Amino acid sequence: MLFSPYPKTKREELFDRDEELREIKHAVERGERLILLLGIRRLGKSSLLNVALNELPYPSVKVDVRKTYSEYSSVSRYAIGRAIVSSLEGRRRLLEELKDFLSRIRGIAVSGLRIEVSPKGFSLTELLEALNEYGERKGRVIIAFDEAQYLRFGGATRYDGIIAYAVDNLENLTFVLTGSEVGLLFDFLKFHDPEAPLFGRYHHDIELKRFSPELSEEFLRKGFEEAGVPVGDDELRMAVGELDGIPGWLALYGYIRTTRNLGHDDAIAEVLKEAKAVVGRELSRLFSYSPRYRVILKAVALGYSRWRDIKDYVTMKLGYINDSNFSALLENLVKSGYVEKTGGGYRIPDPVLERVFREL
Ligand SMILES: Nc1ncnc2c1ncn2[C@@H]1O[C@H](COP(=O)(O)OP(=O)(O)OP(=O)(O)O)[C@@H](O)[C@H]1O
Ligand SMILES: [Mg+2]
Incomplete structure (x- = not known):
């Protein structure tokens, strides 16, 4: 459903973004090792990432670093390792193929469909090396870090160093990093700092843009059509005027209108109410500083x-x-x-x- 208020995973639920999808696919096919998906919140980075990983013919692991951080208040090597393996758990075929590679890693034990990571002695680098070996067999392995700027909270673990090592040496891995806090992400990656591990490394940046007004209206029109709710062109235009081309707000507006049977004004009021709640959640930490x-x-x-x-x-x-x-x-x-x-x-x-x- 086009208006579903969660990150999309399937191509048919993702409106437009053909060009960005193609760009990701081509970069991966060329064997590029570091791809960044950038853009402010609610533009659809996670959705684009999910769909790209689904469409690409290579195995992938994805870590929601923001979620890891909010669960553990840190992003220790163990927490990230745990997140990587839990994205493998339950995928029977993948795990069967990977088992031999994984069981050689210090601190990892595989039993059936479960993988144990022990906080002591676990080496993230070894895990990446194992995935790289697996990637040699499968063509590539993609490792995605959603909201990668949170990797800066690694404490003693320097993720920029680990990524640099992988980018330099593990040729069968492609890292895809998304970031809504773009300045913070670049501060963390430090491509321009001669003292930093990723200095001068090639990275392919894909910047998500908001939808144009025409595209935004088309998105709404298509979504309402799909839901069987008739909405006039003037209301579509007004909605785009107020919400701009930010897919997250457009989808929320559409979702509210179609599921709660509200008119334009009430739906906009609800979007604003939700936005207020979102600000409370997203910014409370900042405001407390x-x-x-x-x-x-x-x-x-x-x-x-x-x-x-x-x-x-x-x-x-x-x-x-x-x-x-x-x-x-x-x-x-x-x-x-x-x-x-x-x-x-x-x-x-x-x-x-x-x-x-x-x-x-
Ligand atoms: N191209 C699209 N087609 C349909 N829905 C979309 C599209 N892009 C985003 N959405 C919807 O907008 C909302 C935000 O998308 P998503 O979570 O992917 O964005 P994001 O850029 O990752 O946001 P954040 O930075 O907050 O994590 C979701 O409800 C998603 O379903
Ligand atoms: Mg996201």
Whole structure:
């Protein structure tokens, strides 16, 4: 179903994105080893990743690093190893083929369809080496890290070093990394830092864009048609005007309208309500670091776009803050994708969040 409010996995549920899918496939076929899928939240990175992994003829493992982090409050080698093997568990054919490769790895024991990882002595590098050997037989193995910027919380484990080692030496692996906090992801990968392990390494970046207004309307039209709910063109246009081409909001709007039998205005109100809840979930951690984040977001949402004007607004609300501290906070918001820096100054790239931030 086009409007289902969960990350898609099947080609027929994914609207458009043909070009991006083709680009991923070609990059993998060429044997590229590091592919990045980038874009702010709710553009459909996870959906695109899922569908690509499904469509490609190679075995793959996928780790939701954001989820791993929120479960364990860290992303230890063990947690990531555990996440990799649990994405193999239950896949009988794959496991049977992989069994011999896996059982040679320190800290891993395979019994039936279950794989045990022991926190002590487990080597992630050995696991990757085993997958690489398996990849030699299968053509390739794809290792996907969804929301890879969370790998920066590896503590003693330097995932950038592990990925660099794999990219340099394990020729049958392709890593696909997605990131909604694009600035944070690049800070972590440090391609431009001569001291960093991934310095100068080739990476194929695919930047997801929002749908154009025409495509957005077509997405809604197709989804409503599929659900058998008639909606007029003027309402489609209004919805796109308010939600822009962000697939996550468009799908949610469609889902709410078709499943709860609501009209346009009520559905938009529900989307905003959900967006408010989402902001609470996504940003509560950030807000607990500094109450200033909240006020900066509000200022930018209200239309203050210049550095000086945003700072003045924050000073007026919360008192003095020095320039460099303020810049650091603003920069963090840019790196996490909630604020965008353009030629014309700072702005909120997501119009739905912009409305929510105005009320902060
Ligand atoms: N091309 C698409 N066709 C149909 N639905 C889509 C498409 N892209 C995204 N969606 C829907 O939008 C929502 C967000 O998609 P998804 O979770 O894949 O985005 P994301 O970029 O991974 O977001 P996040 O950064 O929050 O993880 C989901 O409900 C998904 O079903
Ligand atoms: Mg995602």
